[in-house]
Amino acid sequence: MKIIINPKYIAQEKAILQLVNSFFSEGELIVEGSRNTIKSNVLGNEKVNIKFFQKPGLFKSIIYSFFRSTKAKRSYDYANYLLNHNIPTPLPIAYIEEQGPLGLLGKSYYISEQIDYDFTIRELIHDPLFPERDIILEQFTEFTYKMHQAQVNFLDHSPGNTLIVNKGGANYDFYLIDLNRMKFEELSMEQRMDNFKKMWLSKQMIKVVAKKYAALSNQPMDKIYPILMEKSISFKRKINKKKYLKRKIGRKA
Structure with a gap:
């Protein structure tokens, strides 16, 4: 041992x-x-x-x-x-x-x-009326930007793998979990936006994230938004196609 x-x-x-x-x-x-x-x-x-x-x-x-x-x-x-x-x-x-x-x-x-957390991004995705939703998304984007600046490409950056603690006063702490799939590398903007794709963000959430990431990275919004939108849509299509094929195969079995 x-x-x-x-x-x-x-x-x-x-x-x-x-x-x-x-x-x-x-x-x-x-x-x-x-x-x-x-x-x-x-x-x-x-x-x-x-x-x-x-x-x-x-x-x-x-x-x-x-x-x-x-x-x-x-x-x-x-x-x-x-x-x-x-x-x-x-x-x-x-x-x-x-x-x-x-x-x-x-x-x-x-x-x-053990972190005693209040919720994850998953709750925000399923509830458009989640309290301070845009504020949380902006702070989550800042957290992710900081991660990217540290050359962390978190391959499991998905809705349940960031724990969120409500500190009060519209302040939130974020904790990464399920860490065993990471790469440490200089990230291009394509890679940075690709890292958000598993979050399953709505179009409105994508706007919030893109706007905040553009401000943090000193990049134009009209450069970042289309990349993030394309990455997100592409990922959703891929997952939905897999689900459809599984259902189709299941009906035939």
């Missing part, structure tokens, strides 16, 4: 290992998926999240063991990168990798602090 712990938590190594060892019998279930499961639990007097990654198949196990960082390690490393660039994300506490025969990757875990 390989365990890497944030220096702030090194004195709690035994307690961290206990959380992992009791993962399947203790804690509050947050997400249960086919590949990953997330639970909340308590470390000392603080709430934490534990993300469990299923043992990969043989081929991926070889890749993760010898050629590529595991999802748990990437989550930990990327969280540190974000925090070092003043981009909020739950504080990384530790990651743990179990090794099987021949040193191949087995199960792995990522532990981070």
Whole structure:
């Protein structure tokens, strides 16, 4: 077993290992998926999240063991990168990798602090009358711009992967989660707008985002808006086409 712990938590190594060892019998279930499961639990007097990654198949196990960082390690490393660039994300506490025969990757875990958030972008998308909707979108755009300036291309920049905390007085904090798919690179305007496509923004929301991003980047609105609109429409068409084909295949089966 390989365990890497944030220096702030090194004195709690035994307690961290206990959380992992009791993962399947203790804690509050947050997400249960086919590949990953997330639970909340308590470390000392603080709430934490534990993300469990299923043992990969043989081929991926070889890749993760010898050629590529595991999802748990990437989550930990990327969280540190974000925090070092003043981009909020739950504080990384530790990651743990179990090794099987021949040193191949087995199960792995990522532990981070728990953020008590108020909502995500998903709520804004489904409710045009959401309080302070445009203000939140503008601040979210500023948050994303800051991320782009730090050369972060967050490949899972989707409605549920940014937690939002209402600080009051029309001020909001944003926290990135589900971090294991990122690229670190200088981003063109095409790439920056492409990074918004999974947000499933309405036409009105696209106008708000484009206007704010144009102001932040000192670029004309009539340059940014068409790119963002095209990226968003193209992505929606692609997803809707997949859904249509699945339904069609399902009816034939």
